Amino acid sequence: xxxxxxxxxxxxxxxxxxxxxxxxxxxxxxxxxxxxxxxxxxxxxxxxxxxxxxxxxxxxxxxxxxxxxxxxxxxxxxxxxxxxxxxxxxxxxxxxxxxxxxxxxxxxxxxxxxxxxxxxxxxxxxxxxxxxxxxxxxxxxxxxxxxxxxxxxxxxxxxxxxxxxxxxxxxxxxxxxxxxxxxxxxxxxxxxxxxxxxxxxxxxxxxxxxxxxxxxxxxxxxxxxxxxxxxxxxxxxxxxxxxxxxxxxxxxxxxxxxxxxxxxxxxxxxxxxxxxxxxxxxxxxxxxxxxxxxxx
Numbered sequence: 377x378x379x380x381x382x383x384x385x386x387x388x389x390x391x392x393x394x395x396x397x398x399x400x401x402x403x404x405x406x407x408x409x410x411x412x413x414x415x416x417x418x419x420x421x422x423x424x425x426x427x428x429x430x431x432x433x434x435x436x437x438x439x440x441x442x443x444x445x446x447x448x449x450x451x452x453x454x455x456x457x458x459x460x461x462x463x464x465x466x467x468x469x470x471x472x473x474x475x476x477x478x479x480x481x482x483x484x485x486x487x488x489x490x491x492x493x494x495x496x497x498x499x500x501x502x503x504x505x506x507x508x509x510x511x512x513x514x515x516x517x518x519x520x521x522x523x524x525x526x527x528x529x530x531x532x533x534x535x536x537x538x539x540x541x542x543x544x545x546x547x548x549x550x551x552x553x554x555x556x557x558x559x560x561x562x563x564x565x566x567x568x569x570x571x572x573x574x575x576x577x578x579x580x581x582x583x584x585x586x587x588x589x590x591x592x593x594x595x596x597x598x599x600x601x602x603x604x605x606x607x608x609x610x611x612x613x614x615x616x617x618x619x620x621x622x623x624x625x626x627x628x629x630x631x632x633x634x635x636x637x638x639x640x641x642x643x644x645x646x647x648x649x650x651x652x653x654x655x656x657x658x659x660x661x662x663x664x665x666x667x668x669x670x671x672x
Contacts, residue, residue: 381469384421384435389413392421395433399454403491404483404664405597407451409435419451422469424462431455432462434470436480441562446478453482458490460497467498474671481554481668492665500667504553505644509658512637515628516656519621524583527590527625529575532567535560541579541606544586548608552643554666571596571603573633580609580622587613590626595639602630604640607649619649623656 384392392409400408415421421435432455436448455462474480481503484491521527530537539560549555566577571593580588588609595601604626609619630638640658642649 380425381465382423382425384415384423386415388423389415389421391423391430392433392435395423395430395454396452399433399456400452402454402488403452403485406483407437407449409451420470420473422466424455424465424469431459432466434466436470436473438473438477441556441559443476444559445556446476447556448474448477448480450480450482454491455494458494460494463494463498477671479668479670479672481666483664483666486663486665492667495667495669498669500669503666503668506641506664506666507644507650507660508639508641508662508664509650509653510637510639510661511627511656511658513657515631516624518628519624521580521618521621522616525587525618526581527622528579528581530577530579531575532564537579538563540586541577541589544579544610545589545606545608547610548589552646554643566591566593569593571599576629578625580618582613586610588618588622590622592626592629594635600635602633602635602638604630604638607640619652620656623652627656 382388393413396408409419409421413419418438418440419435420438421433423430424432434453435451437451438448442448453463453466455466483506484495486505528537530541532538542558542560542563545563546555546557563577566572573593576592578590579586580590590607591605593603593605595603604623607623607626609622627638630636638658640653642653644663
């Protein structure tokens with residue numbers, strides 16, 4: 377095996393997967409490269425090898441969605457034993473792929489002080505905090521929506537519904553730190569995700585007009601667990617108990633699929649959502665920090 381920095385390609389991508397399977401748990405694993413990961417120009421990846429051993433890895437998400445807002449997201453940026461010199465070499469390797477971006481970001485557990493120190497030394501700053509919540513309690517009372525409101529599951533052929541989902545989602549989260557706008561094409565890919573469940577991507581509608589979104593999937597880290605994503609209600613419809621009932625719809629849907637625990641994440645500044653989740657049986661299991669690096 378060649379010593380030093382090597383570019384990940386189809387011939388050596390197994391080394392990246394093996395490294396991620398061992399060390400991804402040390403930071404956010406939402407998009408860590410797995411066996412279904414495809415090496416491409418949208419996912420440049422490098423390994424640092426020493427004496428035949430991989431001692432560090434970096435992989436960057438440069439998808440159309442992220443590039444459209446000048447961002448990139450690290451799916452892994454990690455060095456064995458937190459070696460600062462390895463972090464520096466990995467950043468140098470990936471830097472040519474940052475030229476057209478405004479910033480790049482990643483998440484790490486709040487208690488990971490070693491990585492946090494290395495990121496700060498490299499010029500990263502804290503953007504926001506996010507909480508991971510979990511629920512293992514029995515099903516809740518069935519949701520009851522006001523007259524005229526109903527949940528509409530989407531399928532991959534429903535192009536109008538998918539476009540409405542993307543537009544509604546962007547409006548719901550536009551004020552939250554770190555939100556990256558989604559397109560209909562982005563949502564379409566959710567139907568191909570390994571964790572997708574039939575009828576798990578839904579719009580809440582009032583007389584045919586979208587007012588809320590929710591997605592229920594299998595958790596990729598534990599396929600026996602469920603995950604709630606993209607949960608929100610348009611601002612003008614908040615305060616009508618729609619959020620509580622839509623959340624209960626999602627919880628009961630996943631319990632009906634015999635998936636537990638149920639996991640979701642929420643921005644630390646979204647106090648209203650946190651209170652709702654806690655009242656519905658969720659409890660904090662982890663706090664993570666988003667670090668970003670300005671590249672221009």
